Amino acid sequence: MQIKKILLYGYFCVCFFSSYAQQSSQGSISGLIKDKNGRLISGASIRLHAGVGTTSNQHGAYKINNLKVGKEFITVSALGYKKEEKTVLIQANDQAVVDFILEESVNQMDEVAVLGRTEQQEVNRQAYNVTALDASKLHNTTLDLSHALDRVSGVRVRENGGVGSSFNFSLNGFTGKQVKFFIDGVPMDNFGSSFQINNIPINLAERVEVYKGVVPVWLGSDALGGAVNIVTASNRQNYIDASYSFGSFNTHRSTVNLAYTSPSGFTFRLNAFQNYSDNDYKVTVTEADLYTQQVYQNIKVKRFHDNYHNETVIANVGVVDKKFADQLLLGITLGKNYAEIQTGARMESVFGAWHRRGNIVMPSLKYLKKNLFINGLDLRITGNINLGEEQNIDTAYRRYNWLQQVKEYPGAGSERERSMYKYKNNNGIVTANLSYNIDEKHAFNFNNVLSTFNRTGSDELFPENSKYDQPRKNIKNIMGLGYKYAANEKWNTSIFVKYFSQRNKYSQSYNPSGGWGDVAYLEQKSSFNKVGYGLATSYFVTPSFQLKASYEKSYRLPETDELFGDLINLEGNIDLKPEKSDNINFGVSYQTHINHTHHFSIDGNLLYRYATDFIRPRLNPNETKQVMGNLADVTNLGVDGEIRYSYKKIFTAGVNMTYQNLRNNTKFEDGYTMESPLYRDRIPNMPYLFGNADASLFFNNVGKKGNILSFGYNILYVHAYYLSWPSQGDALTKRDIPRQWNQDVNVMYTMNDGKYNIAFECKNIVDNRLYDNFSLQKPGRGFYLKLRYFLNNY
C-alpha cells in the first residue's frame, strides 16, 4: 500500500516538474567534437560560461538542453588537445548546432592520450577505489557477469557447480550481502533468483564498476564492503546486438539487445536473454552401491539432476530529450528460472528430484531531468516492485546415489525437507538522486533509497502452517549527501554522509489457552538509525600518474531472514544490530609508454578493513536451529595490483594479483572471558592469494580489409586455503581447497567492422579438477561456440 502511495506521489511530482518546465522559453545546443583528421573525440569536456557542462559521448556528440536565450560562451577541452572556445547565440525553442575541431597539444603527443579516454577509464580516474571492467570488450565471449567479475583484482566468485548454480561473491574478504549489486545505479536487492549476476549475460552490460570498500553516495546502499554497478548500454540510440552460443553439457545461451529512438524522441529498448544447460559434466566421487553397499573409489560419474534454465525479458518504452524529461521510461522485467538440485553442501548428498523455481514480474519507472529549474541541477528518480515468487519443491520420498540408483519409500516424505513452500517478498525500491554542479569546482549530490519488504508465503502441503506465519515486514531508508570539491585539474575531494534507518515489524505467535491450534500474536517492533560517513580524494602528480585515498565508516543493516528467520533452520533474532566496518584505501595508478609502441599501465592498491559485529550463525539454546548474532570481528590488510602491457594494436597482456590478510579480531567469544584460541588466526575458507593473467594476439585485415582475427588466453590461479582455522589440528589431516589453475583459450574472428562475430572457446583446457566450496566439483573441459550480430546506428 505504502509503495503505491509513493509511486503516486512520484508521478504527481513528475507531472508538476514537466508542466513547470514547459512554460519557460529556452533553447538548446548540440554538436560533434572531432580532431583534425575528422576522428570523433569522446570524453571531451564541454563547459558553458554559466557553469553548465557535459562530456561528449563515444560518438563524439554532445547536447545541452534548457539554456537561457542569449549569448553563450563555450569552452571545449580534452586530454591531449588544446582548448577551443566559441561564442554562440541561443534562441528560444531552437537547437543551435556547433561543431568543434580540436588541435592536438604538442607536449602530450602520446598515443594513449590521442585515443582519448573511454568512459571506463574515466570511472577508474575517480577518487574512489574503483575498477571499471570494459564489458564491451568481452561481448564476443560466453561469459556471464559473475565470471567476468572473477577477473577483477580483489574479487572472487565462488560457485557450487555449472551454469546457474548458486554463487558467493567476495570482495576484499567481504561476502554475500555485505557487497551490494546495482544495475544502472538501482539496487538489485529485490530481483530474486531469475535476474542475478550468475545468469545475466555479459552483453547486457557496457561496463561494470566495482567499488571497493568506499561506495559513492549516488549508489545509495547499506553495503559493508563495497558495491558493484552494472552499467547497461543506455547511451546507444539505435542498435541491435544478437548472439547465440552453444557448447558442452548441452549449454545454449542467447541474447538480444536492441534500442530504437525516433528523431521525435520516442524510444524503445529491449533486452532479452536465455540460458539453458544440463550441467551434466563428470565428477569424481567415491560411492557405494545402494543395495549391495559395495564401495567404488574415485569413479567418474555424470551429474544427472542439474538442469538449469532461465528466460528473461526487459522492455522499456518512453521518451528522451523532451523539455520535461531527458529520459522517461516505463518498463517491465519478466523472467523465470528453473533449477534442479544435484547435491547438498557436500558431494555425499545426492538428490534426484528436488528442484526450485522462481520468477520475476517487475514493473519499473525511470525519470531523468537535467538542468531542472536551474542550470546544473539534475534529478533522477527510479522505482520498481518485484511481484515474483520463489518456490522450493521437495516431495519425492526417495534416495538417489551417484550410480543413479533409486530407492523409493512409501508415504509422504522427501529427499531433504518436505516442501512446496512458495513465497513472495513484495520488495519495492524507490530511488531519488539530485545532483547540483554549481560550477567546475563545487558539486553536491543528494540521494535517497527507500525499500519495502512484506513477505507472504504458504505451503500447499501444510495449509495449517500459514496462520502461524509471523507477519514479516520492514522498511529501510538510506539517505546520502555528498559534496565534491575540485580545487583544480590535479586535485579533487569528495566527502559524504549517509543516514541509515530501518523499521521492522515482527509478531511472535503464542498459544493463549494451551488448546491445540489456538494462536495469538504478540507484536514486536524494532528500529535502527545509524550515521555513516566517508571521504575520497585524488591527486594527479602528472596527467598519467594518480594517487588516491579514501575512507568510509560503513554499515550493513540486518536482512529480513536474519531478523525474522526462515521457518526452517533459522530462528529470528529481532535484537540484531547492524554490522559495521571502517574501510581505508590507498591507490596508485601510472601509465607510460616506450616510443609510442610499448604501452604500460600499473595500478596498485593498499587497503585496510576493520569490521565489527559481523552477523554470523550460532546454535539456538536447545541446539535445534541456528540463530544469527553479532559475533565476529575481522581485520583485513590487503594489497592488489594490476600490470598491463600492449604492443601497438597487435598484442596485449595483463596480470593481476590479490593478497588479503584476513584475521580474526574476536578476542573474546560470545559468553567467554578467556582469550579465544582463534584470536588473530587467518579467517578460514576464504581465498587469500589469487590472480588472473591474460594475453591476446590480434591479426588485422585477415581475409578482408578490416576483419580481425584474435587469439586469447586467460589463466586463473587461486592459492590453496584451509576450510577450517589454520592454527588448529594436525596439518596432515586438515581439509583444504587445493591450489587451482584454470586456463581458458579462445579464437575470435570479427568481420565487417564488428557486424559479424564468431568466437570459439575452450574452458578449463587441461581438464583440471576445480573446487570452490568444500568438495563440490565444477565443470571440466568444455567447448563453446558463439555467433554474434551487432549493428550500431541503423
Place this chain on the structure above:
Amino acid sequence: MRKINKIFLFVIASVQLLGCDKPLEYFTVNDGEDVLTGKSKFVITATPVGTQGVADYLLLADDLENGKITTQGNGIEQDGSYRYYVTHKNRFFSLLYGQGNPGAVTTYRLDSLGKLVKVSDFKTETVQVFAPVQDDILLMKVPRSGNEFSQMYRVDARQYRVAGEEQINIVQLAGNGERAHFTWATQVGNKVFAPYMSIKGCCGDAFGTSYPDSTWVAVLSYPELKVEKVIRDNRTSYLGAYFNNGLVETESGEVYGFSPAAATNNTVVTTKNPSAIVRIERTTTTFDQNYFFNVQEASGGHHIAAWTYLGENKFILTMYAEPGSVSGSKRKFAVADVLNKTFRWVSGTPDDITSVTTINNYAPLDGIRGYIGITTASEGSYIYVFDANLGTAKKGLQVEGGTITAIHKLNY
C-alpha cells in the same frame, strides 16, 4: 611478429604444463581383527569456540586425570562442526550431522602402536539417535516436520555399512495429532526401548506440544524394528531430550528413566509434573507405579539436564543451575543412588560453565568414578574427575583450544 608468436606459444605451453593437477589418491581399508595388548587410550574430541569454519578435532590421551592436550597444531580434523561420536566393538565412529542431508561417517581404530587410524568412510543419513544395539549401531532419523516417517538404519559395527533399514510412521505412533519424536534408543535385553516426546512439528513451534504431562516409551523388536508396544505413564513428562538419552539398564537389569520435565508450548514450559526418575518393570514392560524418585523435590527445585551412569545404581546427575529453569548452559552436579533414592550435591565444580559433555561421558562402571568434560568462560576446558563416594569433583586433564564434545575409550 613471428617472434612474438613463438614467445606467446612457448609461454602458454609451459604454463599449461605447470597448471596440471596431480592424480587422486586411493584409500585402502585398514582393518582386521584386534590383537589386544591390554593397553588403552582415550579419544577426546574438541571444537574450538568460534563462529565460522569450525571443525572438530580428535585428540588422544593416556590419562584423564592429569596433563594437558591441545588442538593447536594437533588432532585429526573432522569434516564439519556438527559431529557426533559413538564407540562400539572397539571402533570409534564419527558421524556428520548434515542438517537433513545424507551424512558421512568415518570409522577409526587404534593400531598396534596406539595410533588412531582411519578404517573406513561410508555414508548414512543425518540422524538424531545413534546407539549401540547388539552388533550394530542403530541410527534413527526423526523428522521434526514434513515427513511422517522415522527412518531407522542398522549399521554393522565391523562391516561399516548399512545392514538393514526400517521405517515407523511417527504420526500414527503418536496417535494424538502430533508426532512421536524419539529422544534416544537403549538396548534392553533383546529389545530396543525408545522414549519419545510428542511434538507439534509445525506452525513455527516444532518442539511445542499440547501433551506436556505424559511419558511414552516405544518398545521395538530387534532386528525387525517393529513397534511391539508403547509403555505410558503420566507422573512425569517425556524421558530424555533431543539428542539426549533418557533410559539406562543397570547391572541388575532394572531400567530407569529420567525426565527433565521440560515439555514446552510456544517455548514456555507447560508441564505440571516434576523432574523425576521412574522405573520400568522388565517382566511386565510397564512403569513401576511403586517407584518414583522426585529429584526436583530432593534438589530444591532443580531439573535434570543429563546423567552419567557410574555402575552399582549410582549416577552423576547434571542439573540445570537455576531452580525451576530448563534453559541456559550453566550446570550443577549431584550424585544420586536410584535404588536408595539418595541425592547429594557435588562440590568442586566451577560456576561459569558454558558447556558440558552429556551423552559422551566416560565412566569405568566401578560405582565411584565418572569423567565429564566441562568448559568455563574463564578457564577453558578440563575433564573433571567425579568421585561418588566423596561427592566431589576435581580438575583432571586440561583440553586447550576448545569445548570438549566427547570422551571415549579404545583398547589396543
